[in-house]
Amino acid sequence: MRLRCAVFFLVLAATAQADWTILSSASEPGRSGVVHRHIVLENGARSERVTVDLAIFSTKSCTLRVLQNEDGAESLADVMRHEKCFAGVNGGYFDEKFAPIGLRMANGQMIAPLQRARLITGVLVASSHGVQIARSREFSRRPGLAAAIQCGPFLVERGRPIGGLNDSHLARRTFAATTKGDRALVGVCSDVSLAELSTILATTSFAEDLRIERALNLDGGSSTGFWFAGENSSAFSIPEQKPVRDFVGIVAK
Numbered sequence: 001m002r003l004r005c006a007v008f009f010l011v012l013a014a015t016a017q018a019d020w021t022i023l024s025s026a027s028e029p030g031r032s033g034v035v036h037r038h039i040v041l042e043n044g045a046r047s048e049r050v051t052v053d054l055a056i057f058s059t060k061s062c063t064l065r066v067l068q069n070e071d072g073a074e075s076l077a078d079v080m081r082h083e084k085c086f087a088g089v090n091g092g093y094f095d096e097k098f099a100p101i102g103l104r105m106a107n108g109q110m111i112a113p114l115q116r117a118r119l120i121t122g123v124l125v126a127s128s129h130g131v132q133i134a135r136s137r138e139f140s141r142r143p144g145l146a147a148a149i150q151c152g153p154f155l156v157e158r159g160r161p162i163g164g165l166n167d168s169h170l171a172r173r174t175f176a177a178t179t180k181g182d183r184a185l186v187g188v189c190s191d192v193s194l195a196e197l198s199t200i201l202a203t204t205s206f207a208e209d210l211r212i213e214r215a216l217n218l219d220g221g222s223s224t225g226f227w228f229a230g231e232n233s234s235a236f237s238i239p240e241q242k243p244v245r246d247f248v249g250i251v252a253k
Contacts, residue, residue, distance in 0.1 A: 019045055020200055027207075029231050032252055033058055034086040036228040036236060037206055043196075050196075053226050053238060054187035054206060055087035055250055063253045064126040064176075064186075066091060066106040066147040072098060072243030076225040077235065085249035087228040089174050089186045092151040093120065093219050094245035102150030103139070104246065114139060114150060121152040122216040124176045124248070131184040133176065133214040149218075149248060153194065156215035161202040167195035172224035176248065177201060177215035185212075186248055188226040188238060219244065 020041045028036040034057045042049045067079050067088075080088045093101040102120040104111035114123075114136065125132045128144030136150060154162050155175060170191040178184045185206075189197055194217065201215045225240030225247075 019043065020204060022204065023049070025206075028228070028236070030055075030229055031086045031231065032061055034062060034228075034250055035207070036087065036230075038236075039204075039206060041200060041204065048192075050192050050200070051190045052187060052200065052204075052206075053189075053228075053236075054185050055089075055226075055228050056183055056185045056207060056210065057086070057250050059130040059182050059184050059253075061253055062086065062250050064124070064131055064147055064184075065249045065251050066104060066111075066126075066149050067247045067249050068104075068106055068111065069244060069246055070098065072245065076227050076240055076244075076247055077237050079247050080227045080229070080249055081235075083249055083251070085227075085229070085251050087186070087226075088247050088249035089176075089188060089227075090219055090223045090225045090240050090244045091246035091248050092149045098245055100245055103136075103148055104150070105145060105148040106246075108146050110141075119152050120150050122154050122214075123148055123150045124216055124218075130182075131178060133178050133216045149246070151216055151218045153217055154215070155194070155198040155217050156202045156212050159202060159211060159213050161195075161198040165194040165198050167193045169193055171221045173197050173220040174218040174224045174226075175201065175215055176218060177212045179210055180213050181209070183210060186226075186250065188224050218248070 100112040103114040126147040222241035226238040
């Protein structure tokens with residue numbers, strides 16, 4: 001698939017962990033105002049390059065659904081198509097028996113309860129009030145709550161990177177984020193540490209007037225997958241490398 005490319009260079013302010021530079025950025029419009037952005041970044045200090053793919057949407061026109069894949073039989077691409085999603089990623093953690101680890105709510109129904117654990121510190125929530133990311137301790141079930149997925153760790157809070165995250169283990173990453181305005185996003189990143197991803201999300205200007213306020217890590221590694229439907233019915237896809245328990249899809253509100 002061809003993307004409408006606008007290649008530019010932007011030097012970011014140095015941080016304690018890394019100095020990341022955007023090498024190129026490509027944008028592609030999708031349905032209902034959802035936009036796919038493909039960004040290549042470089043960390044000159046470590047001679048690293050990573051790619052980030054985002055699906056950015058307005059919470060005025062779109063929301064999120066948690067879509068179950070209880071037996072792991074379907075792929076992200078298959079589920080996104082038959083559920084008529086505009087874009088989506090893989091979801092949360094699950095155990096060897098394919099049971100979800102942490103809170104899951106889908107279509108307003110409780111699938112698995114909230115858990116208190118060191119790693120799963122946040123909840124991605126979609127309700128009649130919009131899309132939010134809450135600390136697990138902040139979460140409460142309320143009327144209008146349609147979807148929720150507990151995961152972690154937190155990557156960004158109040159627009160700042162989270163300190164103390166692992167800076168040595170590199171893996172593919174999946175995440176969700178909210179902004180100060182009415183936009184939210186889901187995305188994936190090629191092999192980085194959690195600390196590096198936290199810095200990238202907090203300090204990079206991915207789109208005009210878009211500043212990430214909160215970001216939450218979802219299941220990564222071989223579970224990481226990304227799918228986006230373009231305007232002309234073609235699709236951009238980064239497939240997951242193993243079956244996963246659930247997905248997070250962007251749909252019309």
